[in-house]
Amino acid sequence: MSAQDTTDLPASVAELVEDFHAVPQQDRLQLLLEFSRQLPALPERYGEHPEALEQVVECQSPLFLTVEWEDQAATGEDSTPVRLFFSAPMEAPTTRGFASILHEGLDGLTASQIAELPADLTERFALTQLVSPLRMRGMSAMLERIRRQVAQLPRTTD
Amino acid sequence: MPIGADTTDPKFAEYAHPQRLVSTAWVAEHGQDAGVVVIESDEDVLLYETGHIPGALKVDWHTDLNLPDVRDYLDGAQFAELMSSKGITREDTIVVYGDKSNWWAAYALWVFTLFGHQDVRLMDGGRDKWVTEGRELTTETTTRERTDYPQVQRDDAPIRAYQPQVLEALGQVPLIDVRSEPEYTGQRTHMAEYPQEGVLRGGHIPTAASVPWARAAAEDSTFKPRAALEAIYQEEVGLDPTQEVIAYCRIGERSAHTWFVLQHLLGFPQVRNYDGSWTEWGNSVRVPIVSGPERGEAPGAAR
Numbered sequence: 001m002s003a004q005d006t007t008d009l010p011a012s013v014a015e016l017v018e019d020f021h022a023v024p025q026q027d028r029l030q031l032l033l034e035f036s037r038q039l040p041a042l043p044e045r046y047g048e049h050p051e052a053l054e055q056v057v058e059c060q061s062p063l064f065l066t067v068e069w070e071d072q073a074a075t076g077e078d079s080t081p082v083r084l085f086f087s088a089p090m091e092a093p094t095t096r097g098f099a100s101i102l103h104e105g106l107d108g109l110t111a112s113q114i115a116e117l118p119a120d121l122t123e124r125f126a127l128t129q130l131v132s133p134l135r136m137r138g139m140s141a142m143l144e145r146i147r148r149q150v151a152q153l154p155r156t157t158d
Numbered sequence: 159m160p161i162g163a164d165t166t167d168p169k170f171a172e173y174a175h176p177q178r179l180v181s182t183a184w185v186a187e188h189g190q191d192a193g194v195v196v197i198e199s200d201e202d203v204l205l206y207e208t209g210h211i212p213g214a215l216k217v218d219w220h221t222d223l224n225l226p227d228v229r230d231y232l233d234g235a236q237f238a239e240l241m242s243s244k245g246i247t248r249e250d251t252i253v254v255y256g257d258k259s260n261w262w263a264a265y266a267l268w269v270f271t272l273f274g275h276q277d278v279r280l281m282d283g284g285r286d287k288w289v290t291e292g293r294e295l296t297t298e299t300t301t302r303e304r305t306d307y308p309q310v311q312r313d314d315a316p317i318r319a320y321q322p323q324v325l326e327a328l329g330q331v332p333l334i335d336v337r338s339e340p341e342y343t344g345q346r347t348h349m350a351e352y353p354q355e356g357v358l359r360g361g362h363i364p365t366a367a368s369v370p371w372a373r374a375a376a377e378d379s380t381f382k383p384r385a386a387l388e389a390i391y392q393e394e395v396g397l398d399p400t401q402e403v404i405a406y407c408r409i410g411e412r413s414a415h416t417w418f419v420l421q422h423l424l425g426f427p428q429v430r431n432y433d434g435s436w437t438e439w440g441n442s443v444r445v446p447i448v449s450g451p452e453r454g455e456a457p458g459a460a461r
Binding site: 029030032033036061090091092093094095097129130131132134135 | 220224
């Protein structure tokens with residue numbers, strides 16, 4: 001299988017796409033499972049305030065996410081890195097796996113890098129046939145919400 | 159030799175077809191007996207890989223049972239190949255279990271029934287109950303020797319309804335809508351800021367009664383006792399247990415759970431699952447739709 005064109009992606013995302021294409025189809029689910037195990041836990045300040053996170057209702061299982069400027073800055077600019085936070089139960093490994101991929105690839109990108117990600121990004125991981133298009137919708141819904149939340153982060157006004 | 163029914167739970171004996179359920183204890187004891195095949199079928203495609211009942215196989219509703227192109231199920235040859243590759247024979251007793259109160263397990267059981275596999279059972283309480291009871295899980299891959307499962311013609315008519323048949327049935331055969339309340343009333347597809355679920359119209363099929371599927375399940379994911387189920391489907395909704403009935407949801411999976419309840423636990427004579435469900439009906443041109451909490455009436459002009 002030839003790796004897809006990744007030239008329009010930030011390096012961190014391109015690397016992930018290439019990783020998924022590099023493993024044979026039958027091992028790809030296992031890779032997704034590994035990602036699901038690596039999803040970082042919420043920082044304490046969110047763990048105590050789950051209502052501060054937005055639920056992605058398109059996911060089959062409860063998935064909550066939020067974004068903030070790096071170093072918890074109150075405001076930022078398009079060139080400021082953004083941090084991502086996810087929460088999903090252990091009984092939802094697929095949802096956790098999707099979240100973990102997005103965390104690995106997008107956490108620390110700047111607001112403009114996230115805004116410029118291609119709309120079909122979630123289709124690039126060669127997972128669609130493996131997990132079914134319907135299930136992939138949860139992942140694209142996550143990306144949509146990340147983008148919207150990043151666009152709505154307070155900007156520095158001069 | 160046929161595998162006997164699980165007679166350890168007095169609750170099962172009250173159901174119309176008690177042999178269709180086994181307990182977690184039964185699976186712990188007999189799950190690896192010769193002639194018994196345990197299958198896990200989940201909503202989450204990775205859950206099986208995180209740990210499953212020892213000896214259990216995985217069957218995924220999307221990637222194993224549905225065709226990737228046409229919106230339909232496997233044909234007889236494809237089903238025979240699936241079963242053969244899993245090492246299942248036509249005579250085997252299949253026990254299906256899964257997440258979410260056996261929602262997807264019931265769907266797999268329904269698909270197996272389309273092919274007339276005689277002995278398919280559900281493990282009452284599904285995966286959640288097994289895990290809650292602290293029973294053994296393994297990540298060890300289950301391998302069974304390949305079998306030669308016969309090619310059988312899929313027989314949809316007894317348990318599957320197509321859209322034209324549902325249209326024809328309006329006002330004649332009672333319908334059960336097993337989706338959530340906001341989906342039934344039509345509120346869900348109008349939620350602000352949320353992407354549409356791929357359906358152009360919200361609401362329900364005229365005359366359909368609303369009974370969200372999960373009402374048939376108890377807190378611990380097991381099926382409610384027969385009397386509690388009768389209170390819902392017969393007393394509250396008014397279904398006549400001697401009549402036929404059609405159930406539907408969004409894509410036919412939640413309604414497979416209700417199909418199991420009506421067909422096997424309450425023993426209705428003809429229960430069909432309309433698997434086209436709302437994703438077909440809500441996108442169809444000029445089919446009648448009712449929004450709001452009322453069941454609505456069958457369009458008189460159609461008769």
